[in-house]
Amino acid sequence: MTDSPDVAPGEAVYRILLVEDDEGDALIVGELLHDTGLRFELTTRTTLAAARAELARGPIDCVLLDLHLPDMAGTDAVTTLRGVAPHAAVIVMTGLSEAQAGADAMAAGAQDYLVKGKVDADLLHRTVRYAVYRSRTERASAEAQAARLRAEENVRLERGLLPQPILDTSTVTVTTRYLPGAERALLGGDFLDVVEGDDGLLHAVVGDVSGHGPDAAALGVCLRIAWRALVLGGHRGPALLHLMERILHAERGGLPLFATCALLTLDQEAATATLHLAGHHEPLLTTDEGSRQLPAAHGVALGVAPKLGNWHATVIPLPPSGALTLYTDGLTEGHNGTAAGRLEVAGLLELIDRLPPADPGAFVDRLIEETQTLNAGRHTDDLAVLRLDWDSR
Incomplete structure (x- = not known):
């Protein structure tokens, strides 16, 4: 009643x-x-x-x-x-x-x-x-206490997922951004890193652990730290990916988690970029003439078929000046401003070429803002962006 x-x-x-x-x-x-x-x-x-x-x-x-x-x-x-x-x-x-x-x-x-x-x-x-x-x-x-604890946890995860690049002599400008998929959520399983090796080459990784929440984030932190240690230890290419897959398999326990990742080695002296893709999409190259997706050989994601991974190198010649953008699919899987259509890579490239010139940090921020405006909250996923800018002229 x-x-x-x-x-x-x-x-x-x-x-x-x-x-x-x-x-x-x-x-x-x-x-x-x-x-x-x-x-x-x-x-x-x-x-x-x-x-x-x-x-x-x-x-x-x-x-x-x-x-x-x-x-x-x-x-x-x-x-x-x-x-x-x-x-x-x-x-x-x-x-x-x-x-x-x-x-x-x-x-x-x-x-x-x-x-x-x-x-x-x-x-x-x-x-x-x-x-x-x-x-x-x-x-x-x-709720306020939970928000404080969540913010503190995010800070700890950020230190693991978004480290400071290790750059010694490189003149490349590194820009990184990370956004969790849900409002007030903890960071998810996306990760990225950039280090300059003893060989003078710039090494970068962007990865995406399946799923969301603390389990995916913890595995993302583990893979990111493992990648940095292995790269600084001299491991490269397929051998590096095999070791990362072994670590993923050991650290995921009984959870059905896998990870995609893109490895990139930038050689400014030779003006080349070497790519290894493990279930990840290709990076984007931006020059004075516009932006395009780089064609590259694909391999299976880490953890999907342990010991069966076969990752081939793709060497890309680079112009004297430009930018390479590596990202996770949270940037492209959102809607394109309509209820049914997704932005996808083609829409992202159009958006990049439409935006006015700006310094790398401001440009990436504007790009993320535009994609989120088009998506209007209809699709939620973690989003990580790594941009490398150089000008050898």
């Missing part, structure tokens, strides 16, 4: 669930609520099981709970309801002879308690309002 008094429409509406098996007591509470002047919607249930079902159907602001129900009595009822609806305020109704019951109920999670026979409309008005206010304040505090 749902009731609502005749009050001003601008006032807050309290959704109240009364859990009471005594019809007389339920009638008294209903009449008192009408006398409070509160704007409310009242639903009455006579058992805890029925109350749980009602809470599962939709949000409730306040539960008025009798501690003596046919299917459960005492503070266990408070604990049960708080477990089902942790953000609903619970006000316990006790008998005159139950002096300790109210305090015990509050210790179990209730916001307040009322003694039957000693409740008037003013007291009920204040109790409901304050209990709901305290419950909402507790919820806001818990």
Whole structure:
């Protein structure tokens, strides 16, 4: 049953669930609520099981709970309801002879308690309002704490997924960006890195672990760190990918995770870029004449067919000046401004050539902003971009 008094429409509406098996007591509470002047919607249930079902159907602001129900009595009822609806305020109704019951109920999670026979409309008005206010304040505090913890975790993951490039003598400008797929989400499994080896060559990687969340992120951090250590140790090409696949297989445990990645070695002196693709798409080359996708040999993603990977090198001649952009598919799988169409690589290239010139960081930021505007939140995926700019003229 749902009731609502005749009050001003601008006032807050309290959704109240009364859990009471005594019809007389339920009638008294209903009449008192009408006398409070509160704007409310009242639903009455006579058992805890029925109350749980009602809470599962939709949000409730306040539960008025009798501690003596046919299917459960005492503070266990408070604990049960708080477990089902942790953000609903619970006000316990006790008998005159139950002096300790109210305090015990509050210790179990209730916001307040009322003694039957000693409740008037003013007291009920204040109790409901304050209990709901305290419950909402507790919820806001818990969400703020969760946001702080999430931000701290993101900082730790960023250090693993987005490291500082190791550049000694290279004149290449490195630009990196990373965005999680969902708002307020932790970083996912995309990763990238750039280091200059003892050979004077610039080595870069962009990868994407399947899935989202902490498991994918942890594996992405592991692969990124492994790649850096292996590259600095002198490993290159297929041998490097085989070692990364072995590490992935060991670190993923029983989870069905795999990873795509693109390896790139930039040799400024020879004016070449050497690519190895493991299930990843080709990078983009931007010059004064425009942007295009580089054709390259493809190999299987890491972890899909262990020990069967066969990754071939593709050597690309480079112009005296230009930019190479490596990215994960979060940049291209979003919508292109229509409900059905995806941006894909062709749309991305058109967008790059349409944007006005800018320094690399500002250009990448504008590119990401434009793709997200077109997507309008319809597709969510992690997004990582690595851009290398050079000018040997």
